[in-house]
Amino acid sequence: MFQQVLNGAAGRISLCLDEVMAPFGDLPVVEAMRYASSGGKRLRGFLVLESARLHGVDQARAIYAAAAVEALHAYSLVHDDLPCMDDDDLRRGQPTVHVKWDEATAVLAGDALQTLAFEILASDAVSDDPKVRLALITSMAKASGAQGMVLGQALDIAAETASVPLTLAQITHLQDGKTGALICWSAEAGARMACADVTPLRNYARAMGLAFQIADDVLDVEGDAALAGKRLGKDAEAGKATFVSLLGLVGAKARAAQLVEEAIAALDPYGNAADTLRQAAQFVITRNM
Amino acid sequence: MFQQVLNGAAGRISLCLDEVMAPFGDLPVVEAMRYASSGGKRLRGFLVLESARLHGVDQARAIYAAAAVEALHAYSLVHDDLPCMDDDDLRRGQPTVHVKWDEATAVLAGDALQTLAFEILASDAVSDDPKVRLALITSMAKASGAQGMVLGQALDIAAETASVPLTLAQITHLQDGKTGALICWSAEAGARMACADVTPLRNYARAMGLAFQIADDVLDVEGDAALAGKRLGKDAEAGKATFVSLLGLVGAKARAAQLVEEAIAALDPYGNAADTLRQAAQFVITRNM
Numbered sequence: 001m002f003q004q005v006l007n008g009a010a011g012r013i014s015l016c017l018d019e020v021m022a023p024f025g026d027l028p029v030v031e032a033m034r035y036a037s038s039g040g041k042r043l044r045g046f047l048v049l050e051s052a053r054l055h056g057v058d059q060a061r062a063i064y065a066a067a068a069v070e071a072l073h074a075y076s077l078v079h080d081d082l083p084c085m086d087d088d089d090l091r092r093g094q095p096t097v098h099v100k101w102d103e104a105t106a107v108l109a110g111d112a113l114q115t116l117a118f119e120i121l122a123s124d125a126v127s128d129d130p131k132v133r134l135a136l137i138t139s140m141a142k143a144s145g146a147q148g149m150v151l152g153q154a155l156d157i158a159a160e161t162a163s164v165p166l167t168l169a170q171i172t173h174l175q176d177g178k179t180g181a182l183i184c185w186s187a188e189a190g191a192r193m194a195c196a197d198v199t200p201l202r203n204y205a206r207a208m209g210l211a212f213q214i215a216d217d218v219l220d221v222e223g224d225a226a227l228a229g230k231r232l233g234k235d236a237e238a239g240k241a242t243f244v245s246l247l248g249l250v251g252a253k254a255r256a257a258q259l260v261e262e263a264i265a266a267l268d269p270y271g272n273a274a275d276t277l278r279q280a281a282q283f284v285i286t287r288n289m
Numbered sequence: 290m291f292q293q294v295l296n297g298a299a300g301r302i303s304l305c306l307d308e309v310m311a312p313f314g315d316l317p318v319v320e321a322m323r324y325a326s327s328g329g330k331r332l333r334g335f336l337v338l339e340s341a342r343l344h345g346v347d348q349a350r351a352i353y354a355a356a357a358v359e360a361l362h363a364y365s366l367v368h369d370d371l372p373c374m375d376d377d378d379l380r381r382g383q384p385t386v387h388v389k390w391d392e393a394t395a396v397l398a399g400d401a402l403q404t405l406a407f408e409i410l411a412s413d414a415v416s417d418d419p420k421v422r423l424a425l426i427t428s429m430a431k432a433s434g435a436q437g438m439v440l441g442q443a444l445d446i447a448a449e450t451a452s453v454p455l456t457l458a459q460i461t462h463l464q465d466g467k468t469g470a471l472i473c474w475s476a477e478a479g480a481r482m483a484c485a486d487v488t489p490l491r492n493y494a495r496a497m498g499l500a501f502q503i504a505d506d507v508l509d510v511e512g513d514a515a516l517a518g519k520r521l522g523k524d525a526e527a528g529k530a531t532f533v534s535l536l537g538l539v540g541a542k543a544r545a546a547q548l549v550e551e552a553i554a555a556l557d558p559y560g561n562a563a564d565t566l567r568q569a570a571q572f573v574i575t576r577n578m
Contacts (some may be wrong), residue, residue, distance in 0.1 A: 021435075023436070024435045024436060027440070027443050027444070027447070028443065028447070029435065029439060029440075029443035030435055033435060075400075079396050079397075079400060082392075082393075082396060084391070084392035084396060085396065103371075103373035104373045104374050104446050105443070105446070107373060107374065107396065108368075108439050108442055108443055108446075111364075111368060111399075111400075111403065111439055112435040112439040114400065114403055114404065115403065115430050115433055115434035115435070115439070116430070116435065118407045118426060118430050119426075119427060119430035119431065122423050122426040122427045122430065123427065130419035130420050130422075130423050131419050133419075133423055134411050134419050134422055134423065137407060137408075137411040137426065138408060138411045138412065141404050141405070141407050141408035141411065142408065145401045145404035145405055145408060146310075146313045146318065146319055146322060146401040146404070146405065147312070147313060150318060150397050150400055150401040150404070151316070151318075153318075153397055154316050154317065154318035154319075155316070157393050157394070157397075158316070158317070
């Protein structure tokens, strides 16, 4: 049921990305951009659309903000998969960009996907109010740059060569940047587009983003690689501290379930109108991909 | 004389970049961002400041747009120097980022420098008018993304494995994207900040940007590596078509000189007020770095 809602959003976001990249021609780097930004769960884009619906923002406008965050997310995955980073050859069940093309194309395609995200947010398709577009751009830059996603990635890299495994507080801080900040941006986007208070959705997304990451660590241990569409067991192999290594499988699952309860409670101010977001919070710890 | 003006602008831009990165802490990835965005000629930032002066735009505002384009330029250099791209170990006389740190840090530092460029342009430090900030963001995204700088880079990579060397028209198209688009953005920025016509500065920058690239090809053949601060002779070594291989040294210099004349003529509408920009055009074909 929720999966159908998510799939519907995913389809609309893909069409929007096709539209914005239509004028870009068909050079390998552009084909790589299309390839990298197709597929996936589209959880971030879905959160944008759903928080927009909750605030009465036109879906025809919100779809562009959803496409922007999926372009940004796709850039981060392409660069994250590079040999010098996580060195992954499989993503969403398909060869990663540097495997299908080459490393240079992967670097450039990621670069241009990041640029595209900001270009989309700056366009009047997103909102007639220039201040709303700027607020979306500024918050996305903070969520994804040296104080957000890149910070998380850098902490992750530093952890690989550290002599002492990370503590729970350190992993939480790392994940706040690496995945949490962009999930927060997505959930807050609709409130931002309506010039409404972002606090309830921020609290929802913080708890949900952390639950999402704990579920990822659980999947890495006991998931099905064919369903997940990527190589699993990597963290244990690398001897990295994860929520599972620190809390155990049972403890990690319990913590994730507790965070989902927190996320759901944060939605109280919206009443029943937020039921789909509540289902989304449940989804992140029951998914198998 | 002009070199002093350029150096003065460079110093002010460095201070501004220091200021905007001050809250970022001192993780290696942030140190790499600072390292990569320090030094250099600052030609693009200078063009922003000078076109702003020409249009009566407050230098205290324009400095942020100048810092933004230098952050964007720095990102492109860090990624361009990567082993999978141009594989350069020296830049501005110093080890490149992936040599001084590692490839992962270079990818992330470049990524975050791009993000920073858009974050700076979105801030009210640049302009009180939200529409001006959005116009700067949209034009920078177009100049640097899949239809601008990344397109030029991708064409450059494709040329390396092509069976037939590029023609003059193809190299010109490639360089329009690779270096021309961002030089145009810089020269136009002041007009954009003043909501004035960008056409004269666009014509100036188009001719000047191409002259700049031809001069680069000339430097690659007969420059002094110590002064240039980078490895030279790479294009001939790689058998790449360049303006020099297609026009000869004498022909390339003549074409560059002709383009500088065109650039200078494009400034006629501004009268004597544009003399510093005229000197800048002369500078690009007389520089030794």
